[in-house]
Amino acid sequence: MLAPRPTTPWPLVALFTAGYLPPYLLPTTVGRLGTGLSLTATQAGAVGSALLLSSATAGFLLAARVERAGARSLARLGLTLAVLGYGTAALTSTVWAVVAGAVLGGLGSGTACTVAATRIAAERDPHRASTAGLLSVSALAGAVYLTVPHLGPGHGLPLAAIALTALAVWPLTGRLPGADAGAAPRHGEVNAPLPHRRSGVVLAASVACWSLAQNSLWGVSGRIGLTQAHLGDAALGAVFAVALGAGLVGVLGAGALGxxxxxxxxxxxxxVLIAGCIAVSASATTPAGFAGGEIAWNTVYPVVLSYLIGLAAxxxxxxxxxxxxxxASALGTAAGPLAGSVLAARVGFAGMGVLLGVxxxxVAVPMTAVAVHAGGRALLPGAVRRRGGTPAALVAAATGAPSGAVPEVGAPEQPVVEIEVEAAAVQVQGAYGTAGPAQATANAG
Known part of the structure; x- marks a missing residue:
């Protein structure tokens, strides 16, 4: 019997969108902080870095606490902080108040991201859910880039867009589980240590550097377009909107490729493709060259990001x-605007692009190594992969098999043999124990 096709968890997709929107709007946010508050490029980049660093801090603090506190309560807390923080920063022109509001809003965005990432990892198809989230945030960010330039100058518009998004998502949190309604940890999982620590640490460190490179360019892309490629504000917004639209195509392609x-x-x-795109975009001196680099880069970036999210999950x-x-990715993202500003000041935009590409x-080497290593073995404690690719531990857990019936990691997969018994019951005998009729049906698939 075929398993039902997994559905898209739209409340999680909406929460993912609200949490990921600030990094997507980073170029216009940092650029308008500089012009609207008369900050230098480095100072504006430092404000953007503080916002994203606050978001990363929330993730590290709450990584293992979502189940205990309840997804619904944490999501509402995060969205409330985002509305208050970004809303305050949008409505004031006092520098310290803008910085404080951005940091508070970043804490809220990070909390929303943490809840979304935790719940998406528990989905039957996390790649499908993360792809839908990237599709949603790319579409919304593209709409903001098309709209904001026509609403006037000032630093508050992109910040207000983030606050309004968080406010719109808040009612959907009612469909998330509370502290008692969520799925309880399975036997033996309470306070269980992190599995696959070596792969996880290598992936986290590599993704931090990967995000740093991406956002070093993304944080100064507005300045490159305005000063080096000689684009106007409206034309620059159109380029970013088209680039994010190309990102939608990339996300759809990733979803179809699976x-x-x-x-x-x-x-x-x-x-590797992203490295080339960054070098082209950073060295562009014409509108066509800049647009081509940005569009190509934003087409590939969400594709790789969706697979990295699925790999971590x-x-x-x-x-x-x-x-x-x-x-860890948010840490790299946080350092990006400041790192990009410093590199651009020291070696120029083109030199920055070369350094980031290299x-x-x-970092492509260790990330690929983790992907190869993870793809070639079972990833769940006490699990072996069935021929269809589904971890046997999940099948056994879903049908109520005792933990002793599931082989340990590295054990050879046992052959499935159907033995007819006169009592009309079907038993499956293996080296690790006996499973009942329901388990036999599941494993025979």
Whole structure:
């Protein structure tokens, strides 16, 4: 019997969108902080970094606490902080108040991201859910880039867009589980240590550097377009909107491709392509060159990101590695605007692009290695992979099999043999114990 097709968890997609929107709006947010508050480029980049650092901090603090506190309560807290923080920053022109509001809003965004990442990792198809989230945030960010330039100058418009998004998502949190309604940890999972620590640490460190390179360019892309490629404000917004629209195509392609190529090829080859796109975009001196680099880059970036999210989720079914890797990514994102501003000031935009491209080629190696390693073995404690790719531990847990009936990691897969008994019951005999009729049906699939 075929398993029902997994559905898209739209409340989680909406929460994912609200949490991920600030990094997507980073160029216009940092650019307008500089012009609207008369900050230098480095100072505006530092404000953007403080916002994203606050978001990363929330992820590290809450990585293992979502189940205990309840997804609904934490999501509402995060969205409330986002509305208050970004709303305050949008409505004031006092620098310290804007900085404080941005940091408070970043804390709220990080909390929303943590809840979304944890719950998405527990889904039957986390890649499907994360792809839908990236699709949603790309579409919304593109709409903001098309709209904001026509509403006037000032630093408050992109911040207000983030606050309004958080406010719109808040009612959907009623469909998230509370502290008692969520799925309780299975036997033996309470206070369980993080599985696959070596792979998780390598992936987290690599993704932090990967995000740093991406957002070093993204944080100064507005300045490159305005000063080096000679675009106007409206034309620059249109380029970013088209680039994010191309990102939608990339996300749709990733969703359609699914796991056909595994994760190693999209992660490794995609990062190499991104390195080339960054070098082209950073060295562009014409509108066409800048637009081509940005569009190509934004087409590939969400594809690789969706596979990285799925890879992190596969390392721990409770979602802890998904949150920790996401927080490490947010750390790299946080350092991006400041790092990009400093590099551009020291070696110029073109030199910055070369350095970032080389750095991406370096970090592509360990990320690909983790993807190969994770794709070639079971990823759940006490699990072996069935021929269809579904972890046997999940099948056994879903049908109520005792933990002793599930082989340990590294054990050879046992052959499935149907033995007819006169009592008309079907038993499956293996080296690790006997499973009942329901388990036999599940494993025979």
């Amino acid at each position: 796991a056909r190529l595994g994760r190693a090829v999209p992660v490794g080859a995609g990062t 596969s390392l721990d079914p409770r979602g802890r590695w998904a949150v920790l890797v996401g927080s 750095g991406l080629l370096v």
